[in-house]
Amino acid sequence: MEAVLLRARGLPESRTIATYLAAGGYEGLKKALTMTPDAVTKEVLDSELRGRGGAGFPTGRKWGFVPKDHPGPRYLICNADESEPGTFKDREIIEHDPHQVVEGIAIASYAIRANTAYIYIRGEFVRWARILEEAIEEARKGGFLGKNILGGGFDLDVWVHRGAGAYICGEETALLESLEGKRGFPRLKPPFPAVVGAFGKPTAVNNVETLACVPHIMARGAPWFASIGRPRNTGPKLFCVSGHVNRPGVYELPLGVTFREIIEEHCQGVRGGRKLKAYFPGGTSAPIMTAAEVDVQADFDACAQAGTMLGSGGIIVLDETVDMVEVCATVAHFYAHESCGQCTPCREGADWCMDILDRMVEGHGRPADPETLLRICRFSSNGITICPLGDAYALPISSIVNKFREEFDRRIGTASPLPQKKLPVLPWTGPRPGFGV
Amino acid sequence: MSTRPIVAASPDSIAVVTLDATMEERITELLRRYPTTRAALLPMLWLCQERYGWISPGVMRAVASRLGESPAFVEGVVSFYTMYHTRPPARYVLQVCTTLSCAYCGGRELVEHLKGRLGIGFGEKTPDGEFQLMAVQCLGACGDAPVVQINDDYYENLDVTSLDKVLDELAGRR
Ligand SMILES: Cc1cc2nc3c(=O)[nH]c(=O)nc-3n(C[C@H](O)[C@H](O)[C@H](O)COP(=O)(O)O)c2cc1C
Ligand code: FES
Numbered sequence: 001m002e003a004v005l006l007r008a009r010g011l012p013e014s015r016t017i018a019t020y021l022a023a024g025g026y027e028g029l030k031k032a033l034t035m036t037p038d039a040v041t042k043e044v045l046d047s048e049l050r051g052r053g054g055a056g057f058p059t060g061r062k063w064g065f066v067p068k069d070h071p072g073p074r075y076l077i078c079n080a081d082e083s084e085p086g087t088f089k090d091r092e093i094i095e096h097d098p099h100q101v102v103e104g105i106a107i108a109s110y111a112i113r114a115n116t117a118y119i120y121i122r123g124e125f126v127r128w129a130r131i132l133e134e135a136i137e138e139a140r141k142g143g144f145l146g147k148n149i150l151g152g153g154f155d156l157d158v159w160v161h162r163g164a165g166a167y168i169c170g171e172e173t174a175l176l177e178s179l180e181g182k183r184g185f186p187r188l189k190p191p192f193p194a195v196v197g198a199f200g201k202p203t204a205v206n207n208v209e210t211l212a213c214v215p216h217i218m219a220r221g222a223p224w225f226a227s228i229g230r231p232r233n234t235g236p237k238l239f240c241v242s243g244h245v246n247r248p249g250v251y252e253l254p255l256g257v258t259f260r261e262i263i264e265e266h267c268q269g270v271r272g273g274r275k276l277k278a279y280f281p282g283g284t285s286a287p288i289m290t291a292a293e294v295d296v297q298a299d300f301d302a303c304a305q306a307g308t309m310l311g312s313g314g315i316i317v318l319d320e321t322v323d324m325v326e327v328c329a330t331v332a333h334f335y336a337h338e339s340c341g342q343c344t345p346c347r348e349g350a351d352w353c354m355d356i357l358d359r360m361v362e363g364h365g366r367p368a369d370p371e372t373l374l375r376i377c378r379f380s381s382n383g384i385t386i387c388p389l390g391d392a393y394a395l396p397i398s399s400i401v402n403k404f405r406e407e408f409d410r411r412i413g414t415a416s417p418l419p420q421k422k423l424p425v426l427p428w429t430g431p432r433p434g435f436g437v
Numbered sequence: 438m439s440t441r442p443i444v445a446a447s448p449d450s451i452a453v454v455t456l457d458a459t460m461e462e463r464i465t466e467l468l469r470r471y472p473t474t475r476a477a478l479l480p481m482l483w484l485c486q487e488r489y490g491w492i493s494p495g496v497m498r499a500v501a502s503r504l505g506e507s508p509a510f511v512e513g514v515v516s517f518y519t520m521y522h523t524r525p526p527a528r529y530v531l532q533v534c535t536t537l538s539c540a541y542c543g544g545r546e547l548v549e550h551l552k553g554r555l556g557i558g559f560g561e562k563t564p565d566g567e568f569q570l571m572a573v574q575c576l577g578a579c580g581d582a583p584v585v586q587i588n589d590d591y592y593e594n595l596d597v598t599s600l601d602k603v604l605d606e607l608a609g610r611r
Contacts, residue, residue: 083574083577084575085536085537085574087577087579088577088579088580088581091578122577123483123518124532124573127589127590157470159470161480162479162480162483163479164479164482164483164520165518165521166518167574178479180473180476181473181475181476181477181478181479181504183513183514199472240580241580242538242579243538243579248579248580280537284536314579316538322541330536330537330540331537334574
């Protein structure tokens with residue numbers, strides 16, 4: 001496939017506006033400004049672009065939910081929080097071609113009639129926040145942002161807003177709270193951000209990669225975009241592959257390629273000639289897949305059908321040497337650390353799973369442990385919590401237990417008995433495996 | 438790479454911090470960006486951390502009074518996020534990624550090595566105040582695992598040898 005989002009990767013000075021303009025940059029914005037905002041939304045709807053941040057919601061539909069009769073202001077948010085484990089694609093776009101994002105923001109803001117946009121970028125990305133600020137400045141000087149853009153009468157200010165270290169702030173409503181200067185506590189939905197978003201006003205929140213697709217859709221047309229990939233799963237997609245592969249990295253491929261092709265061909269297989277054991281198809285919040293499930297197509301619908309999620313496109317590959325109880329414990333550590341603490345099933349559940357798993361890794365597994373893990377996960381699933389983090393920890397953990405049950409049972413067989421036998425809920429105070437966070 | 442050291446120009450915990458004219462200028466610029474003053478809180482804390490090296494109680498009080506918030510509210514926000522230092526940090530804060538891809542691609546070995554070389558555990562500083570070890574979650578650079586962020590900079594595709602070289606260089610600099 002021809003490179004679209006990554007076309008500038010490797011070019012000298014790929015970040016500058018000069019390079020971007022030479023490649024036809026800002027043509028999409030020019031075209032959009034000759035159309036009505038609704039026609040722009042319609043074009044994006046027709047392209048069947050689905051959000052690249054994790055949920056895969058149709059972008060045109062999301063923009064359509066922003067009320068037109070509202071007195072305003074309205075806001076557009078570019079979500080550059082990029083904190084789902086295994087995901088590093090937004091950084092790649094910003095590093096090599098930040099103007100795609102800036103142009104996408106301008107077009108999206110025009111479509112929803114917003115005059116202010118914020119890029120919420122994770123606090124650790126100091127370098128990439130700076131790159132975005134430079135690109136914004138260049139765009140402003142070039143007349144692509146600011147007052148009366150390209151003489152079309154549309155005004156837009158774009159600001160970079162840095163987070164400060166919290167996975168949860170990638171969730172759109174937690175992001176909005178954080179933007180407003182508060183703790184990143186997700187909000188109850190409805191109302192959805194499209195109606196009551198940033199500062200109580202209608203707001204669209206879109207991922208960096210989603211917005212980077214928009215200029216191409218405007219410049220080359222919805223039918224071109226829709227011709228890539230499969231029906232309902234259209235366009236190029238950035239897949240981030242990490243873990244035990246020979247060539248980890250970001251690959252731009254049409255939606256619908258198989259995970260086998262990505263792992264075996266593009267990444268040149270598993271490291272050291274070893275066998276694949278399992279992989280996460282879309283960040284660790286997606287249910288794990290076994291080596292036998294590697295022929296699934298990497299797109300939203302095929303993944304859903306296979307009982308998992310494409311999520312953010314972060315593929316983590318694990319080879320035959322890994323111990324799945326340890327993997328499960330490592331995953332649990334992440335969620336126990338990142339739960340915001342509002343909802344009991346998530347706050348207590350993730351911690352409790354981590355305790356059980358650490359204890360199992362340390363050789364104190366008990367016969368009831370696998371079932372207890374599954375029970376905790378069940379109790380935190382199916383939208384019982386304010387935001388999807390409750391499901392996000394329960395799905396990987398329960399899928400690992402279910403698909404690799406014999407490894408968990410083996411841990412119990414060899415376990416040394418714990419002194420306190422009668423306290424199944426006892427917090428684990430012993431050593432923590434691996435890192436001891 | 439030339440990672441800048443943190444200088445904990447600490448107005449220590451009890452000092453009253455006054456935001457000077459340069460800070461005031463930058464704060465005014467920040468406030469223009471948002472429809473509410475409260476929204477300037479995170480960027481203002483970043484400004485202060487850049488300037489003072491950490492967010493001391495005095496800094497929190499100064500920020501609170503500038504934005505018309507209570508110190509308790511500001512402290513609540515500061516404590517929610519992991520990146521604001523609420524104690525004076527070492528000159529170099531080593532933030533080691535401990536999430537899956539890094540853990541399984543050499544991260545564990547880096548942690549063992551760092552703990553040995555520096556003689557400290559997570560959350561601790563070396564006695565000379567040079568290095569501090571922090572365990573962090575996925576830094577969004579998993580394709581280049583293992584990853585360590587030192588102050589503002591990312592160091593990727595590390596192994597024990599290359600990390601040692603970085604530390605030698607940083608330790609030698611004054
Ligand atoms: C716990 C959690 C973390 C999330 N983290 C991110 C993130 O880091 N980046 C992102 O773009 N979306 C993230 N999302 C998804 C956002 O809530 C939101 O759906 C997305 O930004 C919408 O953009 P899109 O429609 O362009 O995909 C996260 C969601 C949840 C529940
Ligand atoms: S797992 Fe270490 S950067 Fe993502």
